[in-house]
Amino acid sequence: xxxxxxxxxxxxxxxxxxxxxxxxxxxxxxxxxxxxxxxxxxxxxxxxxxxxxxxxxxxxxxxxxxxxxxxxxxxxxxxxxxxxxxxxxxxxxxxxxxxxxxxxxxxxxxxxxxxxxxxxxxxxxxxxxxxxxxxxxxxxxxxxxxxxxxxxxxxxxxxxxxxxxxxxxxxxxxxxxxxxxxxxxxxxxxxxxxxxxxxxxxxxxxxxxxxxxxxxxxxxxxxxxxxxxxxxxxxxxxxxxxxxxxxxxxxxxxxxxxxxxxxxxxxxxxxxxxxxxxxxxxxxxxxxxxxxx
Amino acid sequence: xxxxxxxxxxxxxxxxxxxxxxxxxxxxxxxxxxxxxxxxxxxxxxxxxxxxxxxxxxxxxxxxxxxxxxxxxxxxxxxxxxxxxxxxxxxxxxxxxxxxxxxxxxxxxxxxxxxxxxxxxxxxxxxxxxxxxxxxxxxxxxxxxxxxxxxxxxxxxxxxxxxxxxxxxxxxxxxxxxxxxxxxxxxxxxxxxxxxxxxxxxxxxxxxxxxxxxxxxxxxxxxxxxxxxxxxxxxxxxxxxxxxxxxxxxxxxxxxxxxxxxxxxxxxxxxxxxxxxxxxxxxxxxxxxxxxxxxxxxxx
Numbered sequence: 001x002x003x004x005x006x007x008x009x010x011x012x013x014x015x016x017x018x019x020x021x022x023x024x025x026x027x028x029x030x031x032x033x034x035x036x037x038x039x040x041x042x043x044x045x046x047x048x049x050x051x052x053x054x055x056x057x058x059x060x061x062x063x064x065x066x067x068x069x070x071x072x073x074x075x076x077x078x079x080x081x082x083x084x085x086x087x088x089x090x091x092x093x094x095x096x097x098x099x100x101x102x103x104x105x106x107x108x109x110x111x112x113x114x115x116x117x118x119x120x121x122x123x124x125x126x127x128x129x130x131x132x133x134x135x136x137x138x139x140x141x142x143x144x145x146x147x148x149x150x151x152x153x154x155x156x157x158x159x160x161x162x163x164x165x166x167x168x169x170x171x172x173x174x175x176x177x178x179x180x181x182x183x184x185x186x187x188x189x190x191x192x193x194x195x196x197x198x199x200x201x202x203x204x205x206x207x208x209x210x211x212x213x214x215x216x217x218x219x220x221x222x223x224x225x226x227x228x229x230x231x232x233x234x235x236x237x238x239x240x241x242x243x244x245x246x247x248x249x250x251x252x253x254x255x256x257x258x259x260x261x262x263x264x265x266x267x268x269x270x271x272x273x274x275x276x277x278x279x280x281x282x283x284x285x286x287x288x289x290x291x292x293x
Numbered sequence: 294x295x296x297x298x299x300x301x302x303x304x305x306x307x308x309x310x311x312x313x314x315x316x317x318x319x320x321x322x323x324x325x326x327x328x329x330x331x332x333x334x335x336x337x338x339x340x341x342x343x344x345x346x347x348x349x350x351x352x353x354x355x356x357x358x359x360x361x362x363x364x365x366x367x368x369x370x371x372x373x374x375x376x377x378x379x380x381x382x383x384x385x386x387x388x389x390x391x392x393x394x395x396x397x398x399x400x401x402x403x404x405x406x407x408x409x410x411x412x413x414x415x416x417x418x419x420x421x422x423x424x425x426x427x428x429x430x431x432x433x434x435x436x437x438x439x440x441x442x443x444x445x446x447x448x449x450x451x452x453x454x455x456x457x458x459x460x461x462x463x464x465x466x467x468x469x470x471x472x473x474x475x476x477x478x479x480x481x482x483x484x485x486x487x488x489x490x491x492x493x494x495x496x497x498x499x500x501x502x503x504x505x506x507x508x509x510x511x512x513x514x515x516x517x518x519x520x521x522x523x524x525x526x527x528x529x530x531x532x533x534x535x536x537x538x539x540x541x542x543x544x545x546x547x548x549x550x551x552x553x554x555x556x557x558x559x560x561x562x563x564x565x566x567x568x569x570x571x572x573x574x575x576x577x578x579x580x581x582x583x584x585x586x587x588x589x590x591x592x593x
Contacts, residue, residue: 009395011486015385016401022456027408030419091311094304107579108312111319114571116515116534122541123322123564133554135321142337229412236538250414257418270415281410
């Protein structure tokens with residue numbers, strides 16, 4: 001009798017309990033472990049891990065290497081974000097015009113995002129190789145007659161290539177979101193403004209920009225969080241780059257935890273990134289409330 | 294917005310050139326995979342194969358077949374596993390969150406959504422530890438000590454990702470938009486849970502399911518990091534992305550050691566092989582894409 005009346009609840013819990021248990025084991029337990037391990041100086045070999053207080057965090061803020069890691073991550077991440085937003089918005093605006101083949105272009109710009117980042121990054125080795133048969137070098141020689149350049153050894157150029165690679169991989173969804181936002185703007189607004197004599201620049205400034213603000217915020221925050229987690233090129237191609245110039249937080253986490261056996265530092269960095277993530281989500285929430293409620 | 298013809302032409306020119314520049318690396322790789330070494334070395338701006346030939350692909354399988362074929366097999370098994378699991382779990386989960394009313398539903402859903410917010414990379418180390426010390430797996434005792442756990446085993450490849458949070462979310466949104474009438478009618482005729490789900494709802498959800506299947510396929514096909522960590526030592530358990538990355542690295546690096554130039558055709562062929570299924574599937578899926586994602590809206 002009870003089971004009949006509470007049929008739905010029983011079924012729901014029957015379905016959801018295994019799912020929640022799985023998530024507890026593979027999501028929440030790891031999260032808690034992240035925090036716990038960041039207060040140890042575990043080296044994977046000796047058990048149990050030794051408590052080390054705030055030593056790792058102290059080192060994160062004092063050690064110039066980690067300052068560089070974090071600063072570099074921000075530098076590269078912000079560059080990716082900026083390029084994606086500027087170029088992405090431009091392309092989205094163009095795609096929003098009455099032209100044919102919009103689907104083709106949209107698909108095209110999203111294509112690099114569906115590839116395997118690690119494998120493509122590895123192929124980039126051929127592109128950026130310093131030998132005369134490196135793709136970039138061959139191209140530059142055909143175009144400008146330039147001598148081959150050893151891109152992979154240059155701490156000034158590799159960050160640029162890593163940033164461009166990350167942009168190539170991630171601009172797709174930025175364009176899609178911008179396009180969706182642009183298409184949500186009622187064309188009647190533009191019509192009304194044009195009747196009042198607005199030119200294209202004014203349309204952009206007084207109609208498009210304000211109505212796109214929620215989309216901009218969303219893309220910026222989400223994009224930044226994503227860009228800060230850049231790892232494909234640093235892991236596969238440069239291993240932190242010539243003289244740590246392409247070092248990122250996630251790669252440093254991997255290196256510390258799996259290669260240097262400094263689990264405490266690795267997890268402390270992860271916790272740091274998690275804090276930034278939570279901050280980002282908080283900003284979104286705050287903004288969401290202001291603009292939608 | 295009305296544009297003069299000149300402006301329209303300018304837009305097209307800009308879009309096409311920007312598009313070509315953007316897609317240039319991909320085009321380069323695909324075209325390069327059809328060239329012989331000699332042809333490729335004559336490249337000026339982009340490889341121009343005399344004709345479309347598969348000789349480089351054949352060589353790739355001859356030289357690397359021992360690694361490639363098992364890797365392909367591993368990936369295809371993973372695909373079957375995750376796609377089936379993904380569809381079933383997301384149907385059940387989406388249905389539960391949407392159509393079943395039970396205490397704590399909304400709260401549980403929010404808790405569940407935290408799964409979307411945590412990037413996999415961040416928890417990779419703890420997850421690795423959990424896999425290695427999983428109780429009663431791979432020689433472990435009940436405390437998880439002693440053996441290797443899921444390391445270097447099929448468990449490592451199949452256990453992670455069994456609950457596709459995004460798919461469940463997507464399906465829940467879609468369930469929310471469906472009418473109740475059909476289900477009610479079926480229940481009155483005595484239909485059970487699985488009948489309802491599969492004979493009534495699935496046909497209505499075909500677009501979303503296509504999206505989920507394709508996304509799952511692409512994600513599993515390209516997955517690199519966790520498999521790389523967990524299956525470091527067994528060549529017969531390496532998925533395709535990991536295997537190809539290592540192969541390309543070997544071919545490309547060998548050149549650096551003064552052994553001469555790498556066989557470009559091989560490297561480009563492996564790159565193309567890696568890219569082809571995701572690209573093809575994505576292009577074919579475009580039709581369903583908008584339909585399937587309508588349930589989210591720009592505010593998600």
